[in-house]
Amino acid sequence: MPEIAFSVDQSRSMADQNVPGHNRWHPDIPAAASVRPGAEFRMECREWTDGQIGNNDSANDVRDVDLTKAHMLSGPIAIEGAEPGDLLVVDILDLGPVPQESGVAPGQGWGYTGIFARENGGGFLVEQFPDAYKAIWDFHGQQATSRHIPGVRFTGITHPGLMGTAPSAELLAKWNARERALIAKDPQRIPPLALPPEPSNVLAGTLSGSALAAVAAEGARTVPARENGGNHDIKNLTRGSRIYYPVHVAGALLSGGDLHFSQGDGEITFCGAIEMGGFMDLGVDLIKGGMETYGVTTNPIFEPGNVEPRYSEFLTFVGISVDHENNSNAYLDATLAYQRACLNAIAYLSKFGYSPEQVYLLLGAAPVEGRISGVVDIPNACCSLYIPTAIFDFDIRPSQSGPAVKEYASCARTS
Ligand code: ZN
Numbered sequence: 001m002p003e004i005a006f007s008v009d010q011s012r013s014m015a016d017q018n019v020p021g022h023n024r025w026h027p028d029i030p031a032a033a034s035v036r037p038g039a040e041f042r043m044e045c046r047e048w049t050d051g052q053i054g055n056n057d058s059a060n061d062v063r064d065v066d067l068t069k070a071h072m073l074s075g076p077i078a079i080e081g082a083e084p085g086d087l088l089v090v091d092i093l094d095l096g097p098v099p100q101e102s103g104v105a106p107g108q109g110w111g112y113t114g115i116f117a118r119e120n121g122g123g124f125l126v127e128q129f130p131d132a133y134k135a136i137w138d139f140h141g142q143q144a145t146s147r148h149i150p151g152v153r154f155t156g157i158t159h160p161g162l163m164g165t166a167p168s169a170e171l172l173a174k175w176n177a178r179e180r181a182l183i184a185k186d187p188q189r190i191p192p193l194a195l196p197p198e199p200s201n202v203l204a205g206t207l208s209g210s211a212l213a214a215v216a217a218e219g220a221r222t223v224p225a226r227e228n229g230g231n232h233d234i235k236n237l238t239r240g241s242r243i244y245y246p247v248h249v250a251g252a253l254l255s256g257g258d259l260h261f262s263q264g265d266g267e268i269t270f271c272g273a274i275e276m277g278g279f280m281d282l283g284v285d286l287i288k289g290g291m292e293t294y295g296v297t298t299n300p301i302f303e304p305g306n307v308e309p310r311y312s313e314f315l316t317f318v319g320i321s322v323d324h325e326n327n328s329n330a331y332l333d334a335t336l337a338y339q340r341a342c343l344n345a346i347a348y349l350s351k352f353g354y355s356p357e358q359v360y361l362l363l364g365a366a367p368v369e370g371r372i373s374g375v376v377d378i379p380n381a382c383c384s385l386y387i388p389t390a391i392f393d394f395d396i397r398p399s400q401s402g403p404a405v406k407e408y409a410s411c412a413r414t415s
Contacts, residue, residue: 001042002093002281005033006074008044010098010105010277013051014072015203021046021074021257022204024197024219025175025228027166027249028211029204031078034251040093040283046072047106047277048161048258055110055136057148059412062114062271063132067121068201071162071222071231075255076205079284082252087290088165088245090254091283092305095158095239097139097261097276107277111137111144111261113365114271115357117414122191124268125339125360133357134412137261137274137365144262144274144365148411149358154262154391155309157367159238160280161258161273162222164229164300168248171227175220195221229300233273235263235367240305246291246298256280264363265370265385268342272364309367311388315396317345318373320380329379334372337383341370345385352396353406361411366391 007018014021019032035041047053048071053061082088102109116123118130135148145153167175179194186193199216207215225232229245237243245252259280263273291297319340321333330336342363349359369386389396394404 002040003042004044005035005041005077006043008046008074008277010046010101010103010108014046020203020205021072022076022255023069023072023222024202024204024215025167025222026172026204026215026219027169028207028215029076029166029253030206031076031251031253032205034078034080035284036080037284037286040281041077043074043077043256043280043282045074045257045259045277045280047275048072051105053106053112053114053134053275055104057412059114059132059134059414062134063117063120063414065120066201068198071258073162073222073255073257076166076253078251078253079286080251082247082286083250084168084248085289085291086247086252087287087294087296088247088252088254089285089287090163090243090245092160092237092239092241093281093283095160095259095278095280097278099279105277106275107259109139111139111274111276113137113269113274113361115360116270118190121270123270123272124266125342126191128343129357129360132414133361135361135365136412139261147409149354149362150408151393151406152362152366152391153393154366154388156262156274157235157238157308159235159260159263160256161233161260162231163243163254163256165245165247166249166253167220167228171248172218172220175226176218195223197221227298231258233263233267235260235265236304236308237302238305239307241302243300243302244287244290244296245300246296254284262365262367264366264368266338267364269360269364274365311367311390313389314369314386315389317341317348317385317387319344319383319385322380331379332375332381334375334381334383337381338370338385341383341385345387349396351403351405352394353408355410358408358411
């Protein structure tokens with residue numbers, strides 16, 4: 001096991017760790033540790049809400065979650081000699097839930113998937129699913145099952161939802177300007193178009209006083225992906241991946257967290273992955289001046305890992321950029337097309353006895369493949385959703401005899 005560069009005691013909040021992590025992006029958040037290029041180290045992580053969600057049968061905690069605490073990131077780790085313009089090479093050597101522990105914190109033998117309520121986050125299908133729901137998943141080695149979604153079992157493709165380098169002051173100012181301009185287009189919208197800096201529950205490592213106040217006033221929220229990496233939620237960024245991050249500040253200041261035991265493409269329920277705390281073993285190196293040399297300036301590039309579940313047979317659902325309820329057409333709208341593919345899958349799998357919410361949760365968590373299939377055939381974009389048939393303990397394919405309908409226990413609901 002490599003040396004622990006960032007340690008977490010899962011019985012304590014991130015704010016109460018020996019060296020706390022952070023939940024905003026800002027160049028002034030001090031490094032928690034420093035390593036040399038070529039180093040390998042372990043980063044331990046809290047689950048992204050800092051343990052607000054419980055292993056129980058109520059979705060009230062998902063409905064009421066305090067999102068100003070998110071995402072709880074470990075780091076930053078300074079890489080000696082890194083300068084703006086370099087590429088930071090990050091190898092994901094290993095990754096998993098909290099080893100050898102069972103307990104109340106997500107990642108201690110279990111994880112969860114949540115559908116977020118419209119008033120608190122929302123999800124990809126918020127129009128059809130405005131309320132909060134939850135599924136708890138139990139880990140069996142590399143596989144997951146859920147008492148809230150019986151009849152399925154699958155191998156997880158573990159990955160960090162979120163990892164990135166610190167922004168420079170100039171880059172942070174650009175983010176805040178463009179996101180404020182977007183919010184101004186419809187400031188009252190629920191869910192909001194974007195999230196501005198939010199002073200409550202700001203955590204910035206060991207900073208306090210006026211330095212902490214500056215992070216509270218300017219620090220970027222961690223929800224989106226941006227030029228530093230950030231919340232990509234790319235399920236294939238798994239063990240064995242090598243990522244090349246743009247470096248914007250001296251030392252690069254690498255942070256990460258939001259570990260996922262598994263996730264479907266799109267992470268559609270917002271909290272759609274199987275969320276957990278755990279650990280990442282990382283290796284780092286530098287390509288000096290690599291941003292200019294390779295033209296990698298606005299986003300990272302990466303080589304996907306080669307450790308992932310092997311599913312070879314799928315049932316695929318197609319969606320097009322049409323609102324079928326109102327018979328209206330959007331122009332090459334891939335977002336709408338993927339929503340329709342998901343809704344088609346939900347309508348189909350509900351015929352087997354699942355509630356629509358159970359299928360929605362499953363599509364967020366299971367290793368389903370989302371594809372942008374066509375974006376040129378006017379007026380309809382076409383997206384497709386590939387569901388591995390082997391994750392079900394029954395046959396989901398259409399047949400003359402019809403679906404084998406069962407009665408399933410419910411997912412967790414609000415009261
Ligand atoms: Zn996540």
